[in-house]
Amino acid sequence: MDFTLDAYAARTCAVKTQHLFTPGLTPGPVDESLQDSFHGGIDHVAHVAELLLAGHHDIVDLRETPRGEAESACADAMDAGVAVIMGGELQPDPAGHRRGRVNVLVRAENANTSGPAAYRPVLVKPRRIMERRVSGRENVWEVPYSPLHDLAHEPGRVAENRALRRHENDFIQVAHLYRLLETHGRVAPGARVAGIIGTDEVPGVEGPVVTWVDLDEPFLKTFSRSEPTGRKSRSPLERHDHEHAFRVQVAKNALGGGEPLVEPVRIRECDWCPWWRTCEPILGPNDLSARIDTAPLDVREIRTLRAMGIRTIDDLAGTDLESLLPKYLPEVTHRSQADSRLRNAARRARMLRDGIELERTTEGPIPIDRADLEIDFDLETYDDRAYLWGFLVHDRRSGERPYYKAFTSWTPMDDAAELALASEALEWLRDISTTARTRVYHYSSYETRHVGQLVGSGGTPHLDWVLPWVHEHFVDLYTSVKNNFFGCHGLGLKVVAQLGADFHWRDAEPDGLKSLQWYEEAVGAETAAERAAAQRRLLEYNEDDVRATHHLRAWLDASA
Structure with missing residues (x-):
């Protein structure tokens, strides 16, 4: 089947992909790729672009180039070995069902001179990519970075006492763009690295920086049935490949008229999703994921309960948890404290059913330390x-x-x-x-x-x-x-x-x-x-x- 998925598909809800490729369904007016603009995304991208344009002479700006022309213009710029390309549309990969437009492409240093110029994909996001961590005797916390005026990836240039925040979706998105470059022979040999320009500041460096991410480092924890602990650390590329392959399967099934492979689960993403008006009536008024809005169960937890016949707040409120937990817990080992999470969800289900908002759990005075x-x-x-x-x-x-x-x-x-x-x-x-x-x-x-x-x-x-x-x-x-x-x-x-x-x-x-x-x-x-x-x-x-x-x-x- 001839279709491609953009870099947002693998990082977002698979139900979107299913609806998109189901004949006869039409989304609402909101584009999910604009969600960053709700938090200053467009302004941040423009600010970074200004800094890059001011700091580099070998740069091409394709942000305003129409999609039909952006692909060839990006290919021409890469063929010419331009150092920095902004807003480039990468050549699609029909066999791998990928397409993508990237905020910034940075020509890789020390790449093979005999072949085509190699590039690293860089996203621009309106949030911090690093967090503060204090190094000690056993752990040294540092993150490689580059200032915007010198985009070379130098492993020895690091921000000390910093660690990557767990922005898994950003890592999956940039891994998609790396795979596209890789398909067309446009990546440098050696370490598979991509960048994200957030709002981080590094002492001694003026303005934002590129935070470099090792796409092969397994630091993202996921569910694993085969692991004794029930969890396994996977790399951004592994996470992307798994999520992308599943959405390809979902799209093929939808195009072929098959029974839906996924059903909606209310998550935070639904707040800005153009398909919410399609999903909401499917869920109904008492769906667990739609009603419990505090410490909500995640997608896997909800799907596990649904497989056991528990779909609504009434279902969960009336369930014997002691009988349910031995079957439920082995399926949600990706979550710490899964037992208490389910117990709290069941309690909230009972409160929702009974119209109670706040419960006292103790009796007697509550001691408060008072002062003059x-x-x-x-x-x-x-x-x-x-x-x-x-x-x-x-x-x-x-x-x-x-x-x-x-x-x-x-x-x-x-x-x-x-x-x-x-x-x-x-x-x-x-x-x-x-x-x-x-x-x-x-x-x-x-x-x-x-x-x-x-x-x-x-x-x-x-x-x-x-x-x-x-x-x-x-x-x-x-x-x-x-x-x-x-x-x-x-x-x-x-x-x-x-x-x-x-x-x-x-x-x-x-x-x-x-x-x-x-x-x-x-x-x-x-x-x-x-x-x-x-x-x-x-x-x-x-x-x-x-x-x-x-x-x-x-x-x-x-x-x-």
């Missing part, structure tokens, strides 16, 4: 950088009302700017607490973890006092909530503060994900008035977050 000076604390971050440190200060000795204090930066941040803002906020916090017994309340470990990453990686001797001080003074209210309540829709601050403490945010849409958009407007809107409005909205949102923990603490303290 109580400070509620919440961070707002963008791209894992803290741009707003918000505090609600309540001196219980004075009898005065609590007041809000914020430390903010409304310009794009680098490592130095983030650390400077953190230093200002933390030193203020220490100074204000010198005259009274103090506790700093937050909700979940995110705040303490982020502070630890900022000051725990070395190079900040003026903040050596922070981690011991945090350990002594910080109190995580989420721990108290988790130890005493179970939430049908989770135990997030927005859920518990409203259901339990009857606190309500001023913003009609108090949502952490929406705050990312507000931040983009706060720093980048066209007019000063628009920027000021977004900044005010973020400050009010953060203030309400810390006031919510204040009210929540009072409610917990009064619980009996």
Whole structure:
């Protein structure tokens, strides 16, 4: 059968492929390849393109070239050995059922000079590809990278104390493009490497960098029936080849009019999928994957339950788990704590069936560590950088009302700017607490973890006092909530503060994900008035977050 799949197919839901090749089905208007644009993807691609165009003279820009012309133009550029090609459409591989357009092609150094020029595929993604890791005696954490002005892959050029984030879908996508180049003899001998330009910054390097990924390194954990542990680490190329081959099978079956090989499972991707309107009626109103929205079971877990006759919340709510688990657990060994995941899902199924949103799991008073000076604390971050440190200060000795204090930066941040803002906020916090017994309340470990990453990686001797001080003074209210309540829709601050403490945010849409958009407007809107409005909205949102923990603490303290 004559068809090809693009680089998104293997990284996304196989039901999309099935619908796409089923005669008579028509998708909705949303293109799944535009999902990155919802999080600044288009702007990031444009920014990277500007930097590449400014930093290279041997470069071709094919981003605006129509698809029908982009393929031949890309082939001509590669034949000419152009060093950097942007937006190239690769020659399809009909036998392998692959096609693909790549953000950037980088000519490989030290490739064979007798054959055609070799290239490495590079994606551009609006997120960090690396994460901070502190090297120790047993582990050395480092990631190879290249600055945008010098794209050569040099294994000895590494970002220290960094590791790859597990963006499996990105790795599968870039592996697809590598396979296309490989088919046409356009890859360099030796290590099979591809790149991703994210939003990472490396000390001493201006602007974003290319993070290089070894496509043969087995670091992606998957289910394996043959392994004693039930899990096996596979490489990006292995993961791509498996997922691509399955979608080829799905497409062939759909074109041939066969019975569907896959059925819909509600996942996060459905939020922007053009086929959701086709899948939703198939699932029905009580499907497990559609109804349980907190700690949802994954695709394999749902399919395993369906194979055992459990499809709806009523089915799971009425199931004898002790009889089910011996058959279920061997099929979901890819998941740690699969037993508790299923038990929690069953509990949520019962709560959904019975109309219950929040349950107390204990009896009696809930102990809360109180103090003379109580400070509620919440961070707002963008791209894992803290741009707003918000505090609600309540001196219980004075009898005065609590007041809000914020430390903010409304310009794009680098490592130095983030650390400077953190230093200002933390030193203020220490100074204000010198005259009274103090506790700093937050909700979940995110705040303490982020502070630890900022000051725990070395190079900040003026903040050596922070981690011991945090350990002594910080109190995580989420721990108290988790130890005493179970939430049908989770135990997030927005859920518990409203259901339990009857606190309500001023913003009609108090949502952490929406705050990312507000931040983009706060720093980048066209007019000063628009920027000021977004900044005010973020400050009010953060203030309400810390006031919510204040009210929540009072409610917990009064619980009996």
